[in-house]
Every structure is written in structure tokens, then in C-alpha cells.
Amino acid sequence: MFHHRDIHGNLSNMPTLPRPLFQKWIWMNMESPSRTVKRSALNNLFNLTASYRLDSDIPVPYGRLLEKTGEKTTYRIPHKNKLVCWIVSNWKAKYNRTQYYETFKQHIRIETYGQGFSKNISNEDYLNVVSSCKFYLAFENSIHKDYITEKAYRPLVLGTVPVVLGPPRENYEKLIPGNAFIHVDDFSSPKELAEHLKLLDQNEDLYRQYFTWREHYVTSKTRFGFDHACQACDYIRRHKNYRVVNDLNKWFWG
Template sequence: NWTSLRPILISIVVVLPYCPAFLSAAMDAERDTILLIWMWPFGFRFDLNCNDFNISRCHLTNDKNLYHKAHGILFHHRDINGQLSNMPKLPRPSFQKWVWFNMESPANSNLIPGLNQVFNLTCSYRLDSDIPVPYGYLEPVTSEDESFKLPAKDKLVCWIVSNWNPKYKRVEYYNELKKHVEIHIYGKAFGKKLSDQEYSDILLSCKFYLSFENSISRDYITEKLYNPMGKGSVPIALGPTRQMYEDHIPADSFIHVNDFSTPKELAQRLLYLDQNHSEYMRFFNWTSMFKVKGTHLGRDHACKTCKYLQNHRGYQAVNDLNGWYWG
């Protein structure tokens, strides 16, 4: 009865707040989640706030004096040297999670054997990462957004490229495609370095854009796809499979080179679409529902990592980073 239970209940109410485990949990719930940016990606600094992400109680910092308090450490793979000499030397606190962050494909990332069993979490463009952050995404349009209007077009196919390698599949495909349809080419590879405004103007002026990736890898779909979409140009994708692209964007919003048995067949389709406006416009059906958003290198990854740490307190480990990413 109540009389017999009353002393027990009073003791629980009085004693529990002074229990170390209870105190620790309560303090942890009130404390900001601290994420330490161990190195700036490619030396590029970004704002250390998550105000645009509707994420609260995140403290992003690059102050290494906070190492022992940080709930997570974000490491950019391309800035880790092969000898690991720029990694932390102090013991890792038991509550702290180390996060591997990389937006480059395996072909453009050095495999570092010493990192294989170092990290707790992965953050990359790959959808099977613990914290997936694609290069871009589609979000619903709102009533405040302007309705889509197709920009004026005076070119059929364009390509802007800086990294030229005759052995790349994209270069081989381009060399064959250009035999059957005119392609307007720009970029450092052709001695035509562009300003941001020139880059934008070219995308606006083209009906189709060669969204050709420099390497073909799982989920490696970069701004080469999202930028033309956002400017009203239809991407012609060369990269991972069509299905992987469809995991990111609508199936009828792009053309995939694998849809055609030869570059000549693709060229014939482009020439046909050039003369059939209504069919061409079907590639923009998605614009009535979505708009393109790009990812900010570093800041998006830090904020999403911080949110992940808030929602996943349990222990995790990446036991075979090299096999997962380069295998």
C-alpha cells in the first residue's frame, strides 16, 4: 500500500539525482555536441554553424584544445598524409567517435593501409555510408519558388572539362560521339578557362550537357550532374549505372549513355529531340515538384555528422574501411 511504499519512493526521488550515472546522462542531454574539424578539406575553410540545417546544440570547432571534450572528430581523407603524422597523438577518449570524410572517388583517393581499423563512422557521397552526403539533391518546391522557365537555347550539346586523360572512358566516348553530333567544348582542357558567370551562361545555353564523371564508381555522381539540371540543361550521364542515378533523381530527367548501344545511336536521339520540342520538354517534368540543391563541401558534412552523433550514441566501428571503399 501507499504507506509502505512511501519511504522507498521518497528515497528514489531524493537519491537518484545524485547518482553518478543519472548525473552523467542528464549533463550529456544538456550539453552541446562538439565536433572537431581536424583538418579543413583541401585547406578550404567554412562557417562553423548549422543554422541552415535546423540542427540545434551542435558546436563545430577547429580548436584542437577541445580534443578531450569532442564527441566526434572529422578527418578529411585527402588531407591525411601517408605516414599518419598529422593524425592525433593523444589517446582517444572512450566516448569519442572518429569520422572518415571523403568526396573523391576511389580512383582519386590514395589507399592508406594504416587507416583500415581507425574510424568509427564514414561520411561520403556513397549512400551506404553511415552519414551519406551526396553532391546534390532535389528538394520540394514551395509556393515562394518561381516556376520553372526553360532558358533560351542556341546550342545542342556542350561539355566543360578540365581534367583530360585519353585513357578515361569519358574521353573515349566523347571522341566517338563528336563524329556524329556537334559538341561545344570549354574548360582548361581546351584552353578555355571559365569564370563562374561564363560557366553558368554556357549551361543555360545548351539543350544537353555531357555530365561525364572522371571515374566510374558506386554512387559517384557529382556536381557535373546537378549543376546542369539546376540551369535547365538535360544531363547526359556517364558514370555508375542508370539505377544508381535513379536513386538520386527521376528516371525521366536525364539520359544515360548506357541507354544506347553506340555513341552514334545517342547522337541520333539527340538530333531527333532537337527537332521535337514537346518530347524534349518531358525531361523537365520534375521541375514542377522539385528544385536542385547543391552540397557545401565540409559544412554539410560537419552538420550532418553532428546530428548523427546526437542521434546515435552507441558504439560503432568501421572494421575494414579499405575493403569497403577500395575493394
């Protein structure tokens, strides 16, 4: 049985009776700790966890890179007519990403879209915009262990280099090849990052180095709900042991 928490901490579809002793209850949550309200009632309640966290019982990251099988093919980079793009709807001045952007934009031109900039775009326009940019600002709304969302994976799918702001580079490299993205922490300042992007814009050979990973991998997006259910069923089939998540609060919010 799945139980999902929304960003306000509400438990949906919770039964009123105690959990039968050996019944599997799975805590599924894809929001970060900053976006999820802590509840003491969660402890000693669930058997299993399913989330983006790699140390979950059932880890379900926002995307995956799978090793290629079959014949080697050459990847063709989509046509680019923009340098840097950012699409954001959840705009808050206190976010790290907002503060970084405010300085970064002083040193490089950034094409901005989304509700945060009063410039909403359709899903189709999203695909066209992102694929037409050389770099996309894959800035997370909060910084936590393993919290690497579709903001990083969708540009990879669309043939754009993500510039990431989130957990450390080492964390990203557990999921994404190190030569597939640019991390803001690799630079001493937003100005230095801007200069690097301008250099890549002028040097096609250097820019193409960020696509060499495609010789070995293909991208795969997570199908929300569907992938969780499939992987949960597979896990329960393979693992018959009984356990309880005693301190979910400590594990997730730590």
C-alpha cells in the same frame, strides 16, 4: 572530429596519440576510390563515415532533389542557342569519358570548354554557357557506386539536361528522377545517342518532357564542409551507440 583525405591519400590534421575510446572520429571523403590512395592504417581507426556513398553512416551526396512545397509553379526553360556542351579540365586519354567523347564528336557538334580544351572560362561564363545548352555532358572521371558529382547536379540547377556517363541508370535514379537525365548506357553506341539528341533538338515537346520533374522537385546543391558538419552533429546527437569501422579499405575500395 573530422579527418579528410586528399587525392594522394594524405591524412590531414591527424593526431599523434591514440583515439580516446568513445570519441567520434569521422572519415570524410568526397573523391572516388580511383582518386584516393588506399592506406592500411585507416582500418580500426574511425567510428563513422561521411561521403557521397549512400551506405555511409552520414551520406552526403553532391546534390539533392527536394520535394516541392506550396503552390505549383510552371518552370521556364532558359533560352538555348547551343545543342551539346562539355567543360572539362582533368583530361586523360585513358578515361572512359575521353574515349566516349572521341567517338561521340564524330556524330554531333559539341561546344567544348575548360583547361582540357585550352579554353578556360570564368564561373560567371560557366553559368551562362551551361544554361544556354540543351544538353550537357555530365561525364564522371571514374565509374564507381554512387559516384554522381556536381557534373550532373549543376546542369539540373541551370535548366539543362545532363547526359550522364557514370554508374548504371539504376544508381542515378536513387538520387535523380529518371526523366531528368539521359544515360549513355541507354543507347547501343555514341552514334545512336547523337541521333536521339538531334531528334530532341527538332521536337520541342519531346525535349520538354525532360523538365516535367520540376513540377514536383527543386534542386539543392551540397555546401561542402558545412553540410558534412551539420549532418554529422545531427547524427551524433541522435545515435549514441559506439562502433568502429573495422575494414574501411574493403568497404570503400572493395
